[in-house]
Amino acid sequence: MLLVELRIHGRGGQGSVAMAEMIAGAAFAEGKFAQAFPYLGGGGERRGAPVQAYARISDSPIKLREKIEEPDLVIVQDPTIMEMVDVLSGLKKDGVILFNSESTIELSREDVRAFFVPASRIAIETIGRPIMNTALIGALARITGLVSVDAVAEAIREKFPGEIAEKNVLAVRKAYEQVGGVE
Amino acid sequence: MKGKTAILEGSRAVAEAVRACRPDVISVYPITPQTHILEDLARFVSSGKLKSQFVRADSEFSAASIVYGASAAGARAYTASASQGLLLMNEVIYAMASTRLPVVLTAVNRAISAPITIQPDHQDTMSLRDTGALQIHVESMQEAYDAHVQSFRIAEDPDVQLPLMVCMDGWVISHSYEPVTVFPDEAVAEFAGSFTPVQKLDPSNPLTYGAYADQDVLMEYRYAMMIAQEKAKDKIRSVTKEYREVFGNFDGDLLDTHCTEEAEVVLVAMGSMVSTIRAAVDELRSEGRKVGLIKVRTFRPFPRDEIIAACGKAPVVAVLDKSLSVNSGGILATEVKSAFYGGSSQPVIVPFIAGLGGKEVNRRVIKEIVDIASRAAEKQGAQETVWMGLDRSFFS
Numbered sequence: 001m002l003l004v005e006l007r008i009h010g011r012g013g014q015g016s017v018a019m020a021e022m023i024a025g026a027a028f029a030e031g032k033f034a035q036a037f038p039y040l041g042g043g044g045e046r047r048g049a050p051v052q053a054y055a056r057i058s059d060s061p062i063k064l065r066e067k068i069e070e071p072d073l074v075i076v077q078d079p080t081i082m083e084m085v086d087v088l089s090g091l092k093k094d095g096v097i098l099f100n101s102e103s104t105i106e107l108s109r110e111d112v113r114a115f116f117v118p119a120s121r122i123a124i125e126t127i128g129r130p131i132m133n134t135a136l137i138g139a140l141a142r143i144t145g146l147v148s149v150d151a152v153a154e155a156i157r158e159k160f161p162g163e164i165a166e167k168n169v170l171a172v173r174k175a176y177e178q179v180g181g182v183e
Numbered sequence: 184m185k186g187k188t189a190i191l192e193g194s195r196a197v198a199e200a201v202r203a204c205r206p207d208v209i210s211v212y213p214i215t216p217q218t219h220i221l222e223d224l225a226r227f228v229s230s231g232k233l234k235s236q237f238v239r240a241d242s243e244f245s246a247a248s249i250v251y252g253a254s255a256a257g258a259r260a261y262t263a264s265a266s267q268g269l270l271l272m273n274e275v276i277y278a279m280a281s282t283r284l285p286v287v288l289t290a291v292n293r294a295i296s297a298p299i300t301i302q303p304d305h306q307d308t309m310s311l312r313d314t315g316a317l318q319i320h321v322e323s324m325q326e327a328y329d330a331h332v333q334s335f336r337i338a339e340d341p342d343v344q345l346p347l348m349v350c351m352d353g354w355v356i357s358h359s360y361e362p363v364t365v366f367p368d369e370a371v372a373e374f375a376g377s378f379t380p381v382q383k384l385d386p387s388n389p390l391t392y393g394a395y396a397d398q399d400v401l402m403e404y405r406y407a408m409m410i411a412q413e414k415a416k417d418k419i420r421s422v423t424k425e426y427r428e429v430f431g432n433f434d435g436d437l438l439d440t441h442c443t444e445e446a447e448v449v450l451v452a453m454g455s456m457v458s459t460i461r462a463a464v465d466e467l468r469s470e471g472r473k474v475g476l477i478k479v480r481t482f483r484p485f486p487r488d489e490i491i492a493a494c495g496k497a498p499v500v501a502v503l504d505k506s507l508s509v510n511s512g513g514i515l516a517t518e519v520k521s522a523f524y525g526g527s528s529q530p531v532i533v534p535f536i537a538g539l540g541g542k543e544v545n546r547r548v549i550k551e552i553v554d555i556a557s558r559a560a561e562k563q564g565a566q567e568t569v570w571m572g573l574d575r576s577f578f579s
Contacts, residue, residue: 033362034362063462065456
């Protein structure tokens with residue numbers, strides 16, 4: 001049975017929950033079962049505060065509604081968050097961690113696979129604003145093959161209207177091509 | 184009937200159902216984590232997708248009072264709230280129930296202050312337990328949708344005429360996304376029908392609402408609600424059955440069971456943790472452990488006989504409570520124990536407090552509960568309440 005669990009780190013306002021929703025939407029578009037949910041602690045949805053969002057993807061209906069403590073995948077929208085949040089917490093051995101970053105970042109663990117994509121720059125080039133969540137999904141699609149670019153595009157078009165959707169789809173495609181470290 | 188299945192937020196699923204049921208009047212005051220429902224409904228009204236009169240209120244007390252008035256005037260009325268907001272509505276909901284006004288209310292479960300938190304537990308809706316309102320607890324986004332489609336008909340039935348609260352855990356249901364099947368608005372509207380009040384406020388036929396009463400009829404009003412809640416059981420059964428026939432798969436009426444056959448430990452719970460318990464039970468069953476689950480769907484009316492029947496010959500029943508009556512214990516556990524009192528079968532009933540303030544209830548915690556309950560079976564008689572994950576160092 002396929003069950004992939006992922007965790008997204010970001011700051012309030014960066015679209016971490018929307019990202020989890022779009023990943024779930026893309027998986028669903030490909031005939032998989034999916035679930036996305038936020039964790040808002042310490043007072044909730046303040047802009048700039050560290051937030052986490054989660055998703056599960058499976059080939060069978062998902063009953064679990066517990067928190068994800070040992071994700072297979074971690075996505076970090078904003079690496080400056082690492083000053084206060086342990087983004088590696090619980091990440092499984094050989095798990096994947098994807099950073100929005102121009103350059104590589106030294107990690108305290110060697111048993112995980114790290115990838116880096118300049119998602120903010122791609123977002124500014126394509127969308128005109130540093131909303132990097134869709135670019136990161138593009139990189140995720142390339143690294144894991146968990147969802148296809150076409151399915152991601154479908155999920156984005158479901159969520160956003162016309163031109164905004166197309167700009168985000170372009171961000172997905174660019175990040176898919178530009179993500180570093182993929183063999 | 185074929186619906187459209189898409190990844191939807193739980194709040195959106197509720198708003199889709201409420202829209203299709205076409206309430207005449209909506210009044211909601213924002214509060215986390217209920218606000219997304221309010222925002223979705225406001226968008227439907229402003230875009231013309233929903234023709235309801237949307238009345239903005241300055242508090243939950245006002246919102247509840249507005250739908251009280253609307254319902255008394257014969258309108259199909261809807262409101263929603265959470266946590267402190269539900270407490271502020273408390274006084275009006277008592278009046279609503281006793282005046283027999285069938286308002287539908289979405290209660291997005293969130294713990295009560297202090298300390299202030301936005302995490303889910305059931306203390307808020309439990310504090311409305313004795314109002315006379317019906318309470319249906321759902322475990323998934325799909326069930327949140329289904330229950331709302333069913334809700335107006337149950338509440339508005341002439342034999343029932345009581346407010347109905349659909350209770351769903353904050354965040355875990357309200358702010359989470361999963362595939363939800365939504366049926367065409369016209370089909371849902373036809374299923375939901377329209378509200379035909381037995382009587383209503385009408386200038387051409389004046390009636391007194393909120394009249395004074397002493398020992399002459401107040402007790403009779405209370406007793407009338409007892410009768411109405413019992414009658415609601417049949418109505419809930421028939422509406423859920425018809426829903427299954429019209430729209431396809433739907434599980435459960437007053438309660439739902441999972442793997443209770445020949446179970447040696449039966450877990451009883453409500454709300455979103457039921458889904459995780461299903462997964463834990465499946466894992467335990469695959470290891471050969473005889474564990475089952477009863478999901479209490481309708482906390483009011485409380486399915487006493489159905490719970491006893493579903494427990495069967497299980498020697499141990501573990502009840503998981505996400506609320507507390509201070510100096511008494513878990514409220515659901517108290518109700519389950521009361522149901523068994525005086526009956527021919529008397530399982531060992533072990534009460535657990537789990538998940539207060541959003542404390543995690545995952546498969547590990549659930550399996551621990553099963554182990555503790557199994558061991559408890561060796562000790563007959565009254566069982567002490569077990570507090571899962573309680574940090575004892577807090578008191579040292």
